[in-house]
Amino acid sequence: MRRVLSVFLFLCLVVGTTGCGGGGQTTTGKFTIGMVTDVGGLNDQSFNQSAWAGITKVKNEQKADIKALESKRDEDYIPNLTRFAREGRSITWAIGFKLDKALTDVSNSFANQKFGIVDSNLGGKIPKNVVAVTFKEHEGSFIMGALAGLKTKTNKVGFLGGVTSPLIQKFEAGYKAGVKAANPNAEVITAYAESFGDATKGRSLSKNMFNSGADIIFQASGGTGKGLFDEVKTREAGKYWAIGVDMDQSFLAPKHTLSSMIKRVDKAVYDISKQTKENKAPMGKQVEFGLKENGVGYPESTKNFVDENVIKQLEDYKQQIISGKIKVPSSL
Template sequence: MKKKYGFMLSAVLAAGTLLSACGTNDSTNESSGGGGTEDKSSDFKVAMVTDTGGVDDKSFNQSAWEGLQQFGKDNGLEEDKGFKYVQSTAASDYQPNLSGLIREDYNLIFGIGFLMQQDIQTIATQKPEAQLALVDSVAVNENDEPLENVASITFKEHQGSFLVGVIAGMQSESNKVGFIGGVNSELIKKFESGFKAGVKSVNPDAEIFTQYADDFNAAEKGQQIAATLYDKGADIIYHAAGGTGNGVFTEAKNRAKNGEKVWVIGVDRDQHEEGMPENVTLTSMVKRVDTAVIEVSKQTVDGNFPGGQVTEFGLEEDGVGIAETQENVSEEALSKVEEYKEKIQSGELEVPSTDEEFEEFEGSL
């Protein structure tokens, strides 16, 4: 990429705190920006297109939808008229869904997931008057420059994944842990690389198994892979697989019912409930897609649509981190997480985000 534009408003920090219970909190009226925003938003329409994982994937898409619901509530918008989602059951649905929302005169349309990048770029070029937002990738033109009518939203997933890796490395009793990814891609490699680096930082001798499902919506396949990794001795599995990860929880709960002590580390949102009633969720790497959706929607309704810019949410912006539910995490591990968090934020520690960077990182330990 030849040019990269960045911005971050201080409101993101506040949003990360205020919206920790996004989708369930009935307050947070402060984020609506007062009466001025309510007047502007009375005829504002915002929507999102899910990827194939679906809006109820318990993870990425669901977090985005919770953010959109919260924004709609804060601004007095009516569901299906002022805000809504459109579900994609196949990749071929992306362009028709995006185009349909443009025809319905939605002021801002989110494409949820990097798998939608090419379709967002195509639609944005065909409809320069549309205001679009792409989560998890950067929409560019033929010159590899950010498209002016697309707000690109990215995260430092490797930073949050490093922290849950620290927890896994410290709390594994078998000294073997696993990682299950959805689609093998540059994005999911950030999760994998950061996680492995966190594990190795506190437990250099730990064995790490990795496997990809090549699908974000295949719970049965997720369960099969989880069974394989648990059978190999892993007692903790971190998934970055969307709906496929639901199968990891199923396998862990089945084993827990039979007296086996295994854990799952969730992703994107606090997945503590997904591990109940067997209580198999060790922790989760929270990625504040909900915060990002609210923040970009707020900027747009205020007349400051961040088209052509790349917003990146990391630890410093409270865009990634560990879940608030911490009942299964040891005090020692939590203390170590805070220690590493400070090192990352200060720049003392640079977390790897690719295979090559991880190999170099591991070699330096």
């Protein structure tokens, strides 16, 4: 018992010496944005980083007050979202489908606050104070598949996935459809590392796929995909290619990156945040960003290694998807 007491006293001492600050400052009048990352953290070279870039742009243009909270574990989502909601942020962003259930809970407890979520439609049940942003990754992946189908010399291309899950299978489904459309004779080899952070496994799988005859591999596997770039760099340039994901990844292997499937999380978050300021945000709705909205696509650097004639064909596929002539499957 004495032990308990003394430790308690000790803790009080620490609180005492460091002062008892904290508490939430309320922000009134000013436009304020909060952003909660998933466990990937702020500078994940993926959607969190992209979202933060969009929010930073709002800050620069609209003089908003912005702040981000990184989540370390899934359990952190609720406290982090709550922290912003208590502060009364004009809009609080939840980045990543992993936050879907947490956002549903918090947005119900703070019905007067506005929230946004990226990569989830909350199972179709979107509260009135939430805007759900999703991307048609399958459409962008279709274009990458078409590119791979057109560029392959071996008629074999690869897909490297992270953890087997519906979101990643959306990439796989679109990619496969694209390959098939552009080159019916081409075969797709698929491999999942069952991890988003295992570069060694990503490398081994890529090596295996290349050795089995594939000459182009598209990755949707987070950090695991770094292994693809490590592997392709050791191979003959102009013969073996990698296709990146989320952002322009050509910096990882400048001579070996054919293209990247870009997801404009920054644009989506920027657009919606700005609309929130103007009170025009589509609250209670799902907003989908596909090829049509320029929410998914490929970067300028694609032109480094892909000639105009192929680009033209890609643009043609893009138009057909936008017009609805081609329906891209979003699951396997």
